Amino acid sequence: MTTFLDNVFNGLALGAVYALVALGFVIIFKASGVMNFAHGSLLLLGGYLTAVLHDDLGFAGALAVSVLVTAAVAGAMDRFLLQAGGGADPHAAHVQTIVTIGVDILILTDLSRRIGGDLLSLGDPWGDSVSGLGPVTVADSRIAAIVVSTVVIAGVFALFRYTSWGLSLRASAEDVEAAALMGVRLVRIRMLAWCLAGALAALAAVFLAAFPAPGLERTTGQIALKAFPAAILGGMASPPGALAGSLLIGMTEALVAGYQSDLHVLGEGFGDVAPYAVMVLVLLVRPTGLFGGKAAVRV
Amino acid sequence: MSDRLSGIRTGTPRLWWTLAVVTVLCALPFYLDAFWLRIGLFSMAAAVGAVGLGLLSGTAGQLSLGHAFFLAVGAYGYVWLAGEPGPGLPTAVAAVLAVLLAGAAGGLFSPVAGRVRGVYLGVATLALVFLGHHVLLTADSVTGGFNGRSVPPLELGGFSFSADSELTVLGVPFGAEERLWYLGLALFALTWFTARGLLRGRPGRALVALRDSETAAAVMGVDVSRYRSAAFVVSSMYAGLAGVMIALSFRRVVPDYFGLVLSVDYLAMIVIGGLGSVAGATAGAVFVTALPLLMTRYADQLPLVAAPGTTGGTVGPTEAARYLYGAAIVLILLFAPDGLHGLVRRLRARLRRRSAPPPTAATSPTPSPAPAARTKEPTP
Numbered sequence: 001m002t003t004f005l006d007n008v009f010n011g012l013a014l015g016a017v018y019a020l021v022a023l024g025f026v027i028i029f030k031a032s033g034v035m036n037f038a039h040g041s042l043l044l045l046g047g048y049l050t051a052v053l054h055d056d057l058g059f060a061g062a063l064a065v066s067v068l069v070t071a072a073v074a075g076a077m078d079r080f081l082l083q084a085g086g087g088a089d090p091h092a093a094h095v096q097t098i099v100t101i102g103v104d105i106l107i108l109t110d111l112s113r114r115i116g117g118d119l120l121s122l123g124d125p126w127g128d129s130v131s132g133l134g135p136v137t138v139a140d141s142r143i144a145a146i147v148v149s150t151v152v153i154a155g156v157f158a159l160f161r162y163t164s165w166g167l168s169l170r171a172s173a174e175d176v177e178a179a180a181l182m183g184v185r186l187v188r189i190r191m192l193a194w195c196l197a198g199a200l201a202a203l204a205a206v207f208l209a210a211f212p213a214p215g216l217e218r219t220t221g222q223i224a225l226k227a228f229p230a231a232i233l234g235g236m237a238s239p240p241g242a243l244a245g246s247l248l249i250g251m252t253e254a255l256v257a258g259y260q261s262d263l264h265v266l267g268e269g270f271g272d273v274a275p276y277a278v279m280v281l282v283l284l285v286r287p288t289g290l291f292g293g294k295a296a297v298r299v
Numbered sequence: 300m301s302d303r304l305s306g307i308r309t310g311t312p313r314l315w316w317t318l319a320v321v322t323v324l325c326a327l328p329f330y331l332d333a334f335w336l337r338i339g340l341f342s343m344a345a346a347v348g349a350v351g352l353g354l355l356s357g358t359a360g361q362l363s364l365g366h367a368f369f370l371a372v373g374a375y376g377y378v379w380l381a382g383e384p385g386p387g388l389p390t391a392v393a394a395v396l397a398v399l400l401a402g403a404a405g406g407l408f409s410p411v412a413g414r415v416r417g418v419y420l421g422v423a424t425l426a427l428v429f430l431g432h433h434v435l436l437t438a439d440s441v442t443g444g445f446n447g448r449s450v451p452p453l454e455l456g457g458f459s460f461s462a463d464s465e466l467t468v469l470g471v472p473f474g475a476e477e478r479l480w481y482l483g484l485a486l487f488a489l490t491w492f493t494a495r496g497l498l499r500g501r502p503g504r505a506l507v508a509l510r511d512s513e514t515a516a517a518v519m520g521v522d523v524s525r526y527r528s529a530a531f532v533v534s535s536m537y538a539g540l541a542g543v544m545i546a547l548s549f550r551r552v553v554p555d556y557f558g559l560v561l562s563v564d565y566l567a568m569i570v571i572g573g574l575g576s577v578a579g580a581t582a583g584a585v586f587v588t589a590l591p592l593l594m595t596r597y598a599d600q601l602p603l604v605a606a607p608g609t610t611g612g613t614v615g616p617t618e619a620a621r622y623l624y625g626a627a628i629v630l631i632l633l634f635a636p637d638g639l640h641g642l643v644r645r646l647r648a649r650l651r652r653r654s655a656p657p658p659t660a661a662t663s664p665t666p667s668p669a670p671a672a673r674t675k676e677p678t679p
Contacts, residue, residue, distance in 0.1 A: 035418040035421060035422070081633065094362070094418075095632055098566065098628065098632060099629055102567075102570075102626070102629040105621055105625030109618050110622075113614065222559070229426065232423075236419070269436070270433065270437075272433070276429045279422070279423065280430075283411055283419065283423050284414075287416075288419065289419075
């Protein structure tokens with residue numbers, strides 16, 4: 001029973017972190033129709049900045065700077081590379097998706113070169129301390145991950161719901177032309193969405209690199225790719241769907257990893273790829289994800 | 300479409316060009332050393348794979364990040380079928396079966412590929428790479444696990460494509476590279492003509508129609524999900540063939556080679572070359588494959604690039620190559636969305652027009668095309 005609770009808690013924490021990343025994907029997809037393959041390297045960039053700055057600025061200062069810089073990089077990438085390449089026509093989104101792959105190669109190559117084979121510590125305040133929660137012992141960093149993610153995600157949803165930016169974003173996701181005619185400044189709305197997604201990724205990097213993970217390595221960005229299945233499961237255009245998808249993915253991964261000895265038929269380390277297996281199964285049954293609506297096609 | 304067909308009409312000079320190119324390619328093993336031949340082998344293998352991905356992503360407009368998986372199926376399929384442990388079939392039979400196996404893997408995935416579109420398909424195929432890599436690592440008895448397996452050399456009617464037996468042609472000793480070069484050329488020619496035939500025939504038209512508008516294509520009588528699945532199967536078979544060629548040239552297959560990076564490389568090839576064109580895919584494949592190898596070889600003569608092995612924040616040759624082609628993807632998509640193929644075509648049109656007074660519209664080889672024209676560009 002304790003093992004089960006342990007695993008469930010791990011799953012929750014993982015899901016909470018994936019949710020930060022997946023929410024970023026979904027915001028970007030809603031605002032621009034682009035699948036951002038550079039998200040993993042944005043996350044790595046955030047983590048790297050926190051890691052190199054925390055000696056001088058302290059953890060909070062470093063995190064603040066890295067969140068701002070990553071947001072700026074994401075925004076600049078959208079404004080100067082993606083929006084420059086074609087307007088709002090539907091084919092442009094596909095081309096821009098591939099542009100993000102190019103950007104990903106650039107950022108990832110540079111960061112891998114800088115990080116090399118090192119494990120960078122992010123200097124987070126939780127260290128390797130643990131607390132007892134009823135019958136289970138959990139790492140403080142995991143509790144922090146859940147708490148921070150919940151607060152931040154609630155904040156993002158409030159942004160969607162109550163601010164004029166959120167309203168504009170939802171309007172332009174619904175119908176670009178109508179939104180433009182209503183005076184929504186699409187360029188700016190879209191760029192802000194990318195900034196927000198970048199900031200979320202930088203924040204998520206902290207928890208992906210914190211205990212019990214060994215630290216930030218150059219493959220940390222690839223872990224973020226698991227947020228892809230999470231976002232897809234929920235149906236790319238639905239933020240609540242992304243949350244549900246993230247929890248499902250986190251739980252799957254934690255449970256499969258936790259009960260690995262009983263699942264040895266599937267091979268060692270199946271937990272790492274279980275999210276993808278779940279995604280393929282879901283896509284077989286529902287090609288647009290669990291929460292994705294059927295897109296109307298106009299001829 | 301009309302400019303694609305124009306090649307057929309320009310009869311004789313084109314034939315001479317083709318002959319000249321073929322002659323040069325066949326003569327190369329007599330003059331180049333093993334290093335260059337190996338670059339050629341990898342490029343030919345990559346070109347076969349890239350043509351396959353070009354059919355799927357460039358022509359049919361289905362974004363695939365799973366190409367590495369099908370390459371792996373081809374490579375490991377051949378190694379297992381031809382080797383020990385495994386059925387130990389004759390190597391030629393194993394190679395053919397490996398290609399069919401890759402096609403079958405594509406067929407198994409087609410229930411997903413036929414229904415899921417656009418970016419969803421991109422991510423679904425991403426899953427293939429990760430799941431495939433996991434299988435390669437864990438199914439020790441078939442794949443040899445983390446350390447991979449060595450590849451049995453291909454034998455065709457008693458002739459072995461390896462350096463085991465002595466062979467000297469016109470005073471030049473023929474080792475494995477020289478022999479594989481001709482095999483690679485033959486397979487590449489096969490790929491080139493079948494792919495062009497497919498693209499210019501009925502299936503190609505149907506796939507292009509499908510890419511441009513699914514609804515319109517369906518109204519014209521194109522069986523949407525059948526053609527989508529078929530494109531996936533055919534593309535996987537080309538990938539399988541490329542996998543066999545890669546295995547033969549590397550002489551060892553390891554799981555880590557067939558990762559996401561490889562898939563992205565192939566995507567880069569077709570984007571750099573120009574989507575929807577066989578010649579473009581080939582050019583892109585040569586560019587992406589040869590660049591890192593050349594930069595490694597000439598690292599000491601290049602500015603800003605450190606020799607391989609030096610550490611400490613300097614830019615190594617492989618990294619420099621990756622910077623270059625990452626930038627190439629971004630720049631090409633922004634400024635010349637039809638890639639190298641489109642650049643060459645525009646350059647040729649410009650040269651042809653030079654005798655006549657130049658029209659104002661076509662003065663620059665890399666103009667950002669008018670927005671109306673851009674929407675018609677092939678997109679994955």
